[in-house]
Amino acid sequence: MDHADAAQPQDAAASTEVASDSSDAAVVCSDVVIRYGDTLAVDRLSFTAHRGEVLALLGPNGAGKTSTVEALEGYRPVTSGTMRVLGLDPGRDHNALVARIGVMLQKGGVYPMLGPAQVLHLFAAYYDDPEDPDALLDLVGLRGARRTPWRRLSGGEQQRLALALALVGKPEVLFLDEPTAGVDPEGRIVVRDIITASRDKGMCVLLTTHELAEAERVADRVVIIDHGRLLAEGTPAELASGTADGSVRFSTDPGIDTDSLAAAVAPGATVVEERPGTYRLIVAIDTPSPAAVAALTGWLAERGLALGDLRTGQSLEEAYLSITGSRAVPEPEADQPATSGRARRSRGRR
């Protein structure tokens, strides 16, 4: 789905108004502030999630993701701003909403001594028109563990059961708080497939994750937040290209003549050896990448050098790191002072 509001933060408030008018907006946050005592957990956050869309709230731990989702689920009030889920107020209209939303908490939520079959049948009885609990057991791959008490299930099995419980009421909006945390690779595939299938059925899926790769794989759109603030919003591809810097990354033998290469590519270009054998070629923004790449590969070919990785633009990971100023992924340089992180963050907000 291609949305006009997939853009930078300053557009968010305006685009939210547009989106909330469209009938497929399932979750709308506008200017939401959540404060616990002196702690500001969510700071003027605005975004919209639509039916038939997977939206990921991506950010480091403590960014305000869970506070936002739990307010949407009706667990906590917002300090100011408005939230709408299916056009209803999550706090005031809680009783009307619970039958139409599916919730997966970050942790727990299941009777420790009940097995998956028992608890799924129990939850199914709460709804007027539930999914078939046995079919759900098959879907999440827990048929073999149907009688195992919850406390003896593995972390991944517990997460898959929690996901099944979120689905049992045939929800229109699915809230998943860190759905793949602690799930093994096979379980992750199951969880991703279920998320995609739910989206294809027309559900709105709002999930939180601190794992970039997860957001990139499963989400149609990503909202990056940190310190409770929206830093960027868009499809994974848009976010990656939105912060492209005209550089080309490649690897070859260590210790090549970087000045000679830079001169061969274009006037004003520079080549930096970021790690031994890993280089970044920075060209003026208006130089077309294909020409730069042609010049680069030609220069390497003349000298009989092998070419390893070659990549232009940024991955979502690099975009995310540059936007949040996060040190979540180790970088070759030593940790920079906190002020540097803030400077980078504010660049992302511009």
Next chain:
Amino acid sequence: MRPLMAHLRAEVTMIFTNGETLFLTLGIPVVFLLFFSTVHVLPEGTRHPVDFLVPGILALAIMSTSMTALSIGTGFERGYGVLKRLGSTPLGRPRLLTAKILAVLAVELFQAAVLIGVGYLLGWNPGGPGGASALVGEALLAMVLGTVAFGGIGLVLAGTLKPLVNLAVVNALFVVLLLLGGMLIPLSKLPDWLAALSKLLPAAALSQALHGTLGHGTPVAARDWMVLGVWAVGAPLVAGLTFRWE
């Protein structure tokens, strides 16, 4: 109706399939009844010990279910996030509470049936040897008030303490009230000051009420009604004000 019945069935199933809870609600009362009616460690004067024991142990059973078992179960459900998760289902808090109350009453009925059966086998003679008839209606009302009072106390603890702390506190409270509540040890054996204090607690008020109505066929004293009534109103009220669902 379907959500309520399904949840009630789950609550009752969990009580009857949980070993510790069964031991607490059935094992301890039955063992105490058998032990103290055959091993005469409690001096009883002229009365047959089982006539004293059955009403006291009925009070004990009510306390074990409505206070201890309810509190421990609810505390762990709170700790495991079950109560929180149920908050985003259509079950809703009113039906959750109703199911819990009905589950406690169902277990109490079962306890009463077992204990009264065992009591009769041991030669229990309700109403006392004089043949005075037991006041069943008053006894039932006292049991309901006791259930509400103990349930409130259990939920005050379950709604504020961490699950393991709650487990320890509520078990300790169970033992203290068992010893001070006139259930196994007659209040007359306690020092005066302790007996006076004990009579302000719901355990003694309930056991005195049951001893009177089921033992001697005497009506419940106004003072015991008052103590039970105050606890039955106050404890749930405090629970409602202090209970934290997460």
